[in-house]
Amino acid sequence: MQKNTILSLNGIAKQFGGLKVIEDITLDIAVGEKVGLIGPNGAGKTTLFNMIAGDLEPSSGTISYFGENINKIPNFKRTQSGIVRTFQKNNLMAGLTVKENLILVLQRMRKEHKQWWKRANKKNYSELFNTADQFLAEWGLSEHSKSLVKDLSYGVQRQIEIILAVAGEPKLLLLDEPTAGMSQLETDQIIGLINKLPKDVSIIMIEHDIDVLFGNMDRVVVLHTGRLICDGKPEEVRNDPEVKEIYMGKEGMVHA
Ligand SMILES: Nc1ncnc2c1ncn2[C@@H]1O[C@H](COP(=O)(O)OP(=O)(O)OP(=O)(O)O)[C@@H](O)[C@H]1O
Structure with missing residues (x-):
């Protein structure tokens, strides 16, 4: 090796x-x-x-x-x-917005919570929101931030899936x-x-x-x-x- x-x-x-x-x-x-x-x-x-x-x-x-x-x-x-993987059929949360999907990944990454679905405090949330906005801007996907995943075209969904994988570092x-x-x-x-x-x-x-x-x-x-x-x-x-x-x-x- x-x-x-x-x-x-x-x-x-x-x-x-x-x-x-x-x-x-x-x-x-x-x-x-x-x-x-x-x-x-x-x-x-x-x-x-x-x-x-x-x-x-x-x-x-x-x-x-x-x-x-x-x-x-x-x-x-x-x-x-x-080791981060994307699938042939994406596994995004269709009923959430792009930004919400991203925030879930960021939260998980930062290990802020042992149970990531519990509410974060206000300060953490605003910082996470800013990071998510910056991240989407960096990848040229800000326009989709507030869209529900299920309302996006298949092509855009796959782009979102890749950048969520990237957010997983x-x-x-x-x-x-x-x-x-x-x-x-x-x-x-x-x-x-x-x-x-x-x-x-x-x-x-x-x-x-x-x-x-x-x-x-x-x-x-x-x-x-x-x-x-x-x-x-x-x-x-x-x-x-x-x-x-x-x-x-x-x-x-x-x-x-
Ligand atoms: N869990 C399983 N049990 C039995 N056979 C399986 C299982 N998973 C895959 N196979 C078989 O293994 C072989 C390889 O499948 P695999 O899905 O890895 O191929 P692939 O190259 O990804 O094909 P594709 O391009 O169609 O996705 C196929 O013959 C498939 O039927």
Whole structure:
């Protein structure tokens, strides 16, 4: 493991009953590295995310975070230590405003309360409100501050989900198809947000379209039937014959 490695997967495997879903994956991610994770449906991408986030335990192999084996560390503790995840279907509180959603994250982060739903005192609240306003302004999302999440377009909801993950001060951000089902404009907005993230935040982003990863990710890892079949710079991956054959189709098209 290199000195600046944030995440290290060593011989990771996962099986459900007799079904091998992930086989022998070894992978190091550096601090600040941006990695795209691609592969056809059923390749095992979400299962791998579940293991990194702590929602599933590997059947064998080890997952290390800053050199420490975290196989047995529960997901909420991983989140506290900076492994933050977004989901394909967002888990925002739809009946609350954007700002209220953000305040909940900020409150939780600051560990102001053992029970975060209890009322904070007035001083804390006004400080939290100011921080939330500043944060939304910084990310160019102030106009949505008072909107209920359920009233926002899907594209904006996904942007909000990413900035809430950022408010959680991630060191390793796991993005699960953040641009799925989006228009080109919405995709560009999401990519714009991702490119604004602090340089020392590592990212693993599941994506079906390698074009989205070009120019935005340092590296692309390809899974196929639970195995890692290619790992390199986006250009190398795009031109890899096995990837073209297995993942992208014989035409060499880059869309899943
Ligand atoms: N809890 C489970 N029990 C049994 N099989 C599972 C379970 N979770 C996932 N699988 C199987 O594991 C394989 C990999 O699934 P996974 O969702 O990780 O793939 P994926 O690459 O994320 O696919 P997609 O792009 O469609 O989201 C699939 O065959 C799936 O049916």
